[in-house]
Amino acid sequence: GENVEQHPSTLSVQEGDSAVIKCTYSDSASNYFPWYKQELGKGPQLIIDIRSNVGEKKDQRIAVTLNKTAKHFSLHITETQPEDSAVYFCAARYYGDDKIIFGKGTRLHILP
């Protein structure tokens, strides 16, 4: 069945350094890959997304890359700040039925 694997489960980086979170998906028919940020006690919020016909997308300090051949996609956060501390989820949308499957999440800690 459909599956999204996310690594690492926990990541600690010094403030100002970069953070990278990686995901793999199982169904090659997936065509849309969003990333969400969740703060404690709240619902996840979309921070960036990428479609399968694009290799990279940037939005200020956040970027996402997609390797369709390897079925990998990654989130890159540069110049990390304390407010980047949160849980981040990757997801994949399966073509044809609008189903969205999420990874298990990465808890990102920004160290002072």
Place this chain on the structure above:
Amino acid sequence: DGGITQSPKYLFRKEGQNVTLSCEQNLNHDAMYWYRQDPGQGLRLIYYSQIVNDFQKGDIAEGYSVSREKKESFPLTVTSAQKNPTAFYLCASSISGRKAFFGQGTRLTVV
């Protein structure tokens, strides 16, 4: 303001009772979803609906039921058949599976 609203924020259920979680959206989205979140388990899909009067089971549908009588509403019932219902429940809506918006969640506790 457009958005997606879940209620209540906290819900307590006695063992053996059914409870219904509300989810309403005014974003004019066709697709709606229910996810369950447990520590370390990420977001697991319970049910989703692409259009009114139609819905599909997700990965963990056992012990849950839904209805989609209106485009704006997608209530989730946690039945007594769900053996471990204590969790954080999240509702979302989207345009054909893209740019999904989430509600603020309902925390259900069995007492």
